[in-house]
Amino acid sequence: MLSDVPYNLYFALSGILFTIGAIGAITRRNAIIVFMCIELMLNAVNLAFIAGGNMLSSMDGTIFVFFIMTVAAVEAAVGLAIFVMIFRLKQTINLDEINLLKG
Amino acid sequence: MADYIWLIPVFPAVGFIINGLLGKKTSRTFVAWVACLSIFLSFLVSAAIFYEFLHLPPASRIFEKDIFDWITSGEFSVPIGFRIDALSVIMCLVVTGVGFLIHVYSAGYMHDDAGFARYFTYLNLFVFMMLLLVTGNNLLLMFVGWEGVGLCSYLLIGFWYEKDSASNAGKKAFIVNRIGDFGFLLGIFLLFVSLGSHGVWTLKFSEIQPHAHLLSASVVTLITLLFFVGATGKSAQIPLYVWLPDAMEGPTPVSSLIHAATMVTAGVYMIARLNFLYSMAPDTMFVVALIGALTAMFAASIGFAQYDIKRVLAYSTISQLGFMFVAVGVGAYAAGIFHLMTHAFFKGLLFLGAGSVMHAMSGELDMRNMGGLRKKIPITYVTFFIACLAIAGIPGFSGFFSKDEILWKAFSSGNMVVWLIAAITAGMTAFYMFRLLLSTFHGQCRASEEVKHHIHESPKIMTVPLMILAFLSLVGGYVGVPHILGGENRFEKFLEPVFGPAGHTASASAWNLDFISKAWAGEGAAHNASSELNLMILSVVIAFIGIYIAYLFYIKKPDLPKQFVEKFSGFYHTVHHKYFVDEIYFTLFVRSLLGIGRFLLRVVDERIIDGMVNGTGHLMRGIGSIIRRIETGYVQGYAFGMILGAIIVVGYLIWIG
Numbered sequence: 001m002l003s004d005v006p007y008n009l010y011f012a013l014s015g016i017l018f019t020i021g022a023i024g025a026i027t028r029r030n031a032i033i034v035f036m037c038i039e040l041m042l043n044a045v046n047l048a049f050i051a052g053g054n055m056l057s058s059m060d061g062t063i064f065v066f067f068i069m070t071v072a073a074v075e076a077a078v079g080l081a082i083f084v085m086i087f088r089l090k091q092t093i094n095l096d097e098i099n100l101l102k103g
Numbered sequence: 104m105a106d107y108i109w110l111i112p113v114f115p116a117v118g119f120i121i122n123g124l125l126g127k128k129t130s131r132t133f134v135a136w137v138a139c140l141s142i143f144l145s146f147l148v149s150a151a152i153f154y155e156f157l158h159l160p161p162a163s164r165i166f167e168k169d170i171f172d173w174i175t176s177g178e179f180s181v182p183i184g185f186r187i188d189a190l191s192v193i194m195c196l197v198v199t200g201v202g203f204l205i206h207v208y209s210a211g212y213m214h215d216d217a218g219f220a221r222y223f224t225y226l227n228l229f230v231f232m233m234l235l236l237v238t239g240n241n242l243l244l245m246f247v248g249w250e251g252v253g254l255c256s257y258l259l260i261g262f263w264y265e266k267d268s269a270s271n272a273g274k275k276a277f278i279v280n281r282i283g284d285f286g287f288l289l290g291i292f293l294l295f296v297s298l299g300s301h302g303v304w305t306l307k308f309s310e311i312q313p314h315a316h317l318l319s320a321s322v323v324t325l326i327t328l329l330f331f332v333g334a335t336g337k338s339a340q341i342p343l344y345v346w347l348p349d350a351m352e353g354p355t356p357v358s359s360l361i362h363a364a365t366m367v368t369a370g371v372y373m374i375a376r377l378n379f380l381y382s383m384a385p386d387t388m389f390v391v392a393l394i395g396a397l398t399a400m401f402a403a404s405i406g407f408a409q410y411d412i413k414r415v416l417a418y419s420t421i422s423q424l425g426f427m428f429v430a431v432g433v434g435a436y437a438a439g440i441f442h443l444m445t446h447a448f449f450k451g452l453l454f455l456g457a458g459s460v461m462h463a464m465s466g467e468l469d470m471r472n473m474g475g476l477r478k479k480i481p482i483t484y485v486t487f488f489i490a491c492l493a494i495a496g497i498p499g500f501s502g503f504f505s506k507d508e509i510l511w512k513a514f515s516s517g518n519m520v521v522w523l524i525a526a527i528t529a530g531m532t533a534f535y536m537f538r539l540l541l542s543t544f545h546g547q548c549r550a551s552e553e554v555k556h557h558i559h560e561s562p563k564i565m566t567v568p569l570m571i572l573a574f575l576s577l578v579g580g581y582v583g584v585p586h587i588l589g590g591e592n593r594f595e596k597f598l599e600p601v602f603g604p605a606g607h608t609a610s611a612s613a614w615n616l617d618f619i620s621k622a623w624a625g626e627g628a629a630h631n632a633s634s635e636l637n638l639m640i641l642s643v644v645i646a647f648i649g650i651y652i653a654y655l656f657y658i659k660k661p662d663l664p665k666q667f668v669e670k671f672s673g674f675y676h677t678v679h680h681k682y683f684v685d686e687i688y689f690t691l692f693v694r695s696l697l698g699i700g701r702f703l704l705r706v707v708d709e710r711i712i713d714g715m716v717n718g719t720g721h722l723m724r725g726i727g728s729i730i731r732r733i734e735t736g737y738v739q740g741y742a743f744g745m746i747l748g749a750i751i752v753v754g755y756l757i758w759i760g
Contacts, residue, residue, distance in 0.1 A: 026743045034739070099736030 010051035017044035031083050031093040035076075042072050105166035107148060108187045111195055112234035114145040119227040126220025135210040138223035142206050142230055146199035153192050161600045164189055167240055167309060174243075179304035186240030186308065190601045193440060194237035194372055197447045201364045202230050204568040208455050209356040211564035212462065222262060222354065229255035233365050237372060242291050242306040245373070249287065249337065252366045253280045259361060260353040272349035279346040283336015290329030294380075297322050312379050320383065327380050327387040331394075334370025339421045340398045340428060345685055347421055351413040355461060358413060359454030363420045364447040371427040371443050375436045378602055382434065392432025392513070396524040399425030401682075403531040407538070408679040411468045412457050415539050419494070420450055422528060426509055429525050435512030436602045437595040441583045442505035444594075448579045449493040449502055452572035456487040459561045459569065460543060465554050470539065475548035479558045482566045484544050486573035491540045493576040495533035496646045501580030503643075508585060510642055511635050529642055533649030541657040587635045 017040060024037030046065045053061020087093050118141030126134050156164045169184035187195070206226060213222050232255055236248025254277075261273025295306060301317040303310065315323070334340065339347035350362045361367070374381055374391065381388055402421035409415045423446050430439030461468060463480050477484045493500035496507065506529060513522040548555060560566065584590020656663050668675045677683065 022746055026739050026746070095738055098738070102734060102736030 007051055007055045011048060014044045014048035014051070017041075017047065029094050029096055031086075031095055031098075034095065035079055035083075039072060039076070042068055105168060105187075108152065108166050108168055108185045108238065109170055110148050111145050111152075111187075111199075111238055112185070112231055114141045114148075115227045115231040115234065117141055119224055119231055122220055122224040122227060126224055129220075131214070131219050134220045134223050135206075138227050139203065139206045139210065141227060142199055142203040145230070145234065146196070146203050149192060149195040149199050152187055153196060156189065156192060156597075161189075164600050169240070177304070179299075181241055181243045181306055183244065184240040184307070185238045187238060188601055189598050190372075190375060190440065191237050193444060193598070195234060197444050198230065198233050198237065198365050201447050201451050201572070202233075202360055204571055205356050205360040205364070205451060205455065208359075208458070208565050208568040209354075211562050212356055212458055213354060216354075218262065222259075225255055225258045225262070226357070226360070229259070229361060229366070233369075236369055240307055240309065242294070242308070242311075245376075246287065246291060249333070249369060249373075250284065252361070252369065253277065253284065253337070256280070256350070256361050256366055259357040260350045262353050262357065266352070269352040272346075272352040276346040276350050279343050280336045283333045283343050286329045286331075286336070287333025290326050290333065293322070293329060294326045297326070308376065315379050315383060318383070323380055324384040324386050327377070327384045328390065330373065330377060330380075331370075331387060331391055334373055334428075335394065336370075337373075338367050338370030338424050338428070340370070340394050340425065341401060344398060344402065344421050345688060348414050348417040348681070351411070351417050355413065355454055355458030358417070359451045359458070362417065363454050364451040367420065367424055368427065368443045368447070371424070371431060371439055374428075374431045375440055375602070378431075378436050381431070388432050388434060389518070390432075392429050392518055392521045395425045395428025395430075395432050396513075396521040396528070397425070398422070399429065399528040400524050400531070403528050403535060404678060405681050406535040407531070408675060410471050412460065412470050412473075412539060412543060413454070413468060415470075415535060416450070416453050416457060419453075419532065419535065422532060423450065423494070425528070426506065426525060429513055429521055430509040433513050433516040433518055433521065435509065435516070437598045438505065438508040438512050440598065441594050442502075442509055445493065445501035445505040445576070445579050448572055449490040449500075449576040452486060452490040452569060452576055453494070455565070455569055455572065456483050456490065459483040459565055460487075462561050462565070463558045464550060465557055467550065467554060470542045472550050472554075473543045473548070474546040474550075475544070476558065477544040480560045482560060482569060486566075486569040487544065488540060489573045490576050491536045493580075494536050495650060496529055496642060498643055499577075501576050501578070504580035504583050504585070507639050507642055508583065511585075511638055514634075514638055526642060526645060530645035530649040533646040534653045537650045537653035538657055541653060545658060546661070585635070587632060587639070 021037045021039075021041035021044060025034050025041065028034050028037065046068055049061040049064045049068070051061075053059065053064075083093050086098060090097065092098075118137050121137050122134050152166065165186070165188040167184065167186045169182035171183055172180050173183045174181040206223075209222065209226065213219055216222065229252060232248045232251030234248075236245055236252060239245040239248055257273045257277040260276050261270040263269045264273075291306070294311070295304075297318055298305065298311065298314060301314070303314045303317065305311060305314075318326070336343040347362060347367065351358055353362070381391070399422045402418045402425065406415050406418035406422065409418065423442070427439045427442050427446070430436070430442060459480065460473070460476065460483060463476065463483070464473065467473065489500070493502040496503045510522060510525055510529065513525055550558070581590075583592050583594035585592050656667075680686075
């Protein structure tokens with residue numbers, strides 16, 4: 001079933017999803033949404049890996065995806081915890097107001 | 104015995120370590136015992152070696168032992184090694200003997216001082232360094248001792264460091280000595296290099312001596328002059344004598360031991376030790392003798408107008424050191440060392456006596472506030488009187504023999520100018536010493552009632568060393584009774600293995616007024632004998648004239664000095680202020696050096712060096728203040744940067760295909 005669709009479309013979809021995620025991550029101000037955009041980027045990459053792996057008849061792509069999903073889960077846990085702490089501290093998770101690293 | 108010579112310096116070193124480490128925790132009695140005992144043991148070893156020497160033929164009266172190699176470099180090596188010969192054994196006996204007496208005296212004198220342990224630690228260190236100086240068998244080890252005694256001198260002058268004047272005097276002594284030491288060090292370098300260019304890489308006396316003939320006359324002259332610069336610093340001669348009068352800020356026994364009896368004679372010892380070099384350089388010899396004579400007279404004249412008894416004694420020391428340099432300058436090394444020894448006795452005694460007077464007078468130093476102490480402190484008075492007779496050169500006392508020996512040797516060597524100055528100075532010596540004696544011990548007591556009430560003789564621990572030194576001042580001269588008075592001059596004979604046969608004095612140099620001496624002294628031996636006797640009588644007459652004038656001025660007509668001062672007030676003023684030498688030095692050297700120092704501080708240090716360091720900092724700060732604008736703190740900005748970077752990299756990779 002997978003082979004019915006040309007691989008180029010998979011990569012194109014992956015690229016579109018990644019670009020949407022990247023633009024969202026840069027432009028949105030709400031940390032949660034930025035976070036979701038990052039997840040979107042990761043999943044775009046996952047799609048590209050799976051398609052690539054299938055195309056080359058290799059399991060490497062699938063293995064990468066497992067790792068990425070694990071990392072994404074961990075990141076979600078840690079990231080949300082950080083946001084909770086930041087919210088407690090500043091009563092906001094608007095990224096424009098979180099600029100403590102300013103030089 | 105030869106294997107044990109290293110014990111001589113080691114005992115005081117052990118005393119120094121014990122007192123230095125434990126002194127604060129133990130009792131004063133313990134400290135005093137350790138200090139005195141360590142010196143006494145050294146004295147015993149020295150005495151044993153001396154005794155053994157007497158039973159050895161003169162040629163084999165030399166013990167030398169290298170303990171270990173200190174510095175080795177190719178063919179050149181410097182050992183830690185000791186050499187005891189006739190000269191160094193006498194020095195050891197003087198240093199440890201007089202040193203021991205002064206240690207004992209100090210135990211009484213310093214008894215109530217808070218720094219008791221510190222004092223004896225320094226004093227033991229001093230004796231150790233001094234013994235290193237006189238027993239070292241090479242120039243480098245001698246230099247270690249030379250610097251070491253300078254350090255101890257600094258520490259002890261500034262012993263009461265909470266007093267500004269004392270710590271300044273210490274610094275002055277140290278810096279002035281450093282100038283001389285620089286010359287000494289250059290001399291060592293030059294000697295080392297010039298011998299080395301002949302393939303002889305050594306600094307050991309026993310190896311320098313047989314190879315000294317390799318050096319050219321001009322090089323030897325330069326080397327010996329550089330060494331003499333060192334001697335003028337350490338032994339307080341013109342032009343570097345200025346530190347010694349100020350050194351009187353230290354405790355009086357220190358003045359006695361270091362600034363009268365031992366350390367200041369190091370220069371004389373050094374020239375005597377290197378006599379084989381000096382004998383090769385008649386020009387240097389003349390300079391030494393002339394500087395010695397001029398210093399003797401100059402310092403004696405300043406002594407006329409001082410009222411502080413320790414200062415009078417300090418100038419007297421400078422003057423007597425001048426005499427010693429006259430002796431070694433005319434080639435009479437034995438006479439110089441002889442005077443060194445007798446001087447150690449009577450000058451050590453005079454200082455200790457002065458300390459005893461201070462003790463009695465509640466610390467008073469100005470002799471205008473003294474007088475009439477004769478009855479109240481009889482032991483001090485008698486011993487002081489003996490020392491005065493000895494230094495004035497009254498026949499029968501030790502100073503007479505040694506001083507006359509020097510005058511005669513100066514005369515017979517043909518240095519008439521030097522002799523004349525020295526002879527006049529002998530009379531001046533008698534005058535200022537008796538001025539001191541008479542105004543301190545005779546006449547009316549001018550002290551305040553309160554001080555007068557407290558006047559008391561010092562305890563036994565102080566008076567016994569005085570008596571022993573007085574005894575030595577009385578009989579110390581009899582080891583060197585000249586032939587003319589029926590003696591054998593055993594002292595000179597004992598030193599013959601070091602200095603060569605007696606009577607072989609340096610040839611007169613071109614500047615000397617040779618013809619006068621020939622006209623006066625004649626050339627025949629018989630003539631010489633009678634002129635020696637004549638000179639002796641002459642110098643005794645000069646001494647008595649000096650004493651009589653002092654008697655006239657200070658006992659018979661006490662108004663005379665005042666009239667004298669009024670008549671020659673300008674001159675008196677100049678002398679009283681030590682010819683303004685300190686002020687001249689201050690303007691010429693100190694101020695210009697301070698100017699250079701200020702320049703280095705303000706311009707080189709604060710502007711250039713600090714400027715470079717601070718400039719680097721400012722530069723970095725400037726760059727940072729621009730670059731930090733990139734760091735906005737907005738996470739999305741950073742993310743944008745990353746993506747932009749990724750796009751550029753990927754784009755580039757695609758573009759290059």
